[in-house]
Amino acid sequence: MRKTIVSAAIAVAALTAGAVAIAAETVTASESEQKPPHRHWHFEGPFGTYDRAAAQRGYQVYAEVCSACHSLQLLAYRNLMELDLTENQVKSLIKDIQVPDLGDDGQPIERPARLSDSFRKPFANPAIAAAANNGKAPPDLSVMIKAREDGPDYVHGILTGYVPFDKLTPEQIKEFNLTKDDNFNKYYPGHRIAMPPPLADDKVTYADGTKATLDQEASDVVEFLAWASEPKMEDRKRTGVRVILFLLAMAGLMYAVKRQVWADKH
């Protein structure tokens, strides 16, 4: 009986796998999309954590570059303290940021950002954002890393995947109908991307002396955005380890009890 189930399960797996392999082959052949290469991330794996220094640098990249167009509306400035920054450090980071509010007379005003404020949005509303960006509003980045397949690799790929117009082959220019004003990105679905290359070597100057290469900036901003997408990840993994250890102990106990109870029935 047990043997039958095992051999049948193997047969099932082989049958399905065979049929699927045939089908999968035909599909991969037809797709021209290039998948961004996998990189190792500090937050990967069951014990991975966020690299605080990288995430702090990533915030700098976001604040100095990305925030000109992309909102991060699910975050508040106080959340930055979770990146091992003190209250005063966060206050000094946001001292020049002005946020919209209503004055005592009910008239719209701008005032200095407080810790309790949500991140300032670059555009007052989606319509203005779209109008300022050729008709399509730049997406919010709060959960961007979770909102794409292999999010960290994808975002890093997009940020580093631009090919300048003069490096494109004539076939590519023809196939994707490109002009000098278009942006070609290796990893963007369809390759024509509205966003011009946002990062370049030395686009920012890091306070901690890290050399600001394009790759470094992209990795840092991904670290920051990964934290922004899933700020409770470390808590979750820590709790998970304890829960699983408890369940393992409980399973062992239950097994021992079950054997004891059944001892006279076998």
Added chain:
Amino acid sequence: MASSHGTPPVFNNKVIAWIDHRLPIFSYMEKEYHHFPTPRNFNYFWNFGAIATVMLVLMIATGIVLATNYTPHTTMAFDSVERIMRDVPSGWLIRYLHMTGASFFFIAVYIHIFRGLYYGSYKSPRELLWILGVVILLLMMATAFMGYVLPWGQMSFWGATVITSLFTAIPVVGDSITTWLWGGFAIDNPTLNRFYALHYLLPFVIVGVVALHVVALHVHGSNNPLGIDVKGPQDTVPFHPYYTMKDGFGLMVFLIIYAGFAFFAPNYLGDPANYIQANPLATPTHIVPEWYFLPFYAILRAIPNKLGGVLAMFGSIAVLFVLPWLDTSRVRSASFRPIYKWFVFVLVADVFLLGVCGANPPEGWYVPLAQIGTLYYFFHFLILLPVLGKIERPLPLPPSIADAVLKKNAG
């Protein structure tokens, strides 16, 4: 511990005796969950009923907590879920347990159904028990579908669009029914509100049907791996502690795997597109339902005609209702059915194949594969089972459960 079956219990505690004399809940528990005579030869497939019950309770408990923090409005639903993830204390825990719990509830129930198929648990006198189970499956599907709409992501919205639009395939009244379901002329706030109300209601309906399922189970007792009837006390053990402890062990193993996903890969079983807020103006390239609907989704798309696809999809569940009468074999357990034993696994492979087809865009080889898979699915139930019962020669059945167990242990 194991007193003889059928003796009314005597309660030493005066309060319990007083209550039980007026409302015999303690006698009931004694009878149905303590002394309840249960076949002594269960294997671990018999754990999944208890596991599914635990998952149902867990889903309701986490769901009620989520409901206290969720806002069912198209402009606020997405952000309110993220607020649970970020600002509500342990909100991430409750939400990921609920989200992953839906998948593991279905895993438990699908294994439970497979157990029923393999060991013929649907056969006389357990037909109504089986039918109530199919009702639970249908209610679970409706609940899961509406729950998936609540975070108001892209897959929530477009999944709801695909599924509710199925009703437009009904001739004459289809469009009116769809408008009635939506509460308007498109999926919008009224749709989200009613789905939320129903998503909260249906789990309690499931609890009710589960209660009937258990009542029906306790009339003739459980089936068992040999598929033969219990002949006397030597064939059974009291439910407690024998099966409470065995179920407890199986449950722990199941929970370890569940916790592995909930804590270390909570988004693995979901679609990344559901972290993009619903946008009625931007259709995702591939609209896919949650994994547990993929085989049915493949059946829906396998038929090149919309109404035909809808009928086939609902038919794939409807056929389960009449399964007890389609299977003409009088032998329950596949262990004694040399041909059926293989075909039940071919059916499982077929369902997996349909699942893969459902996950992929309907192009290339996936189209004929899904069509073959659909054809085979109905062939299995409508043609193979009735015919097999007539032509198959079952192996000789053991005289009794006790006999088989003792022989196996001796040899």
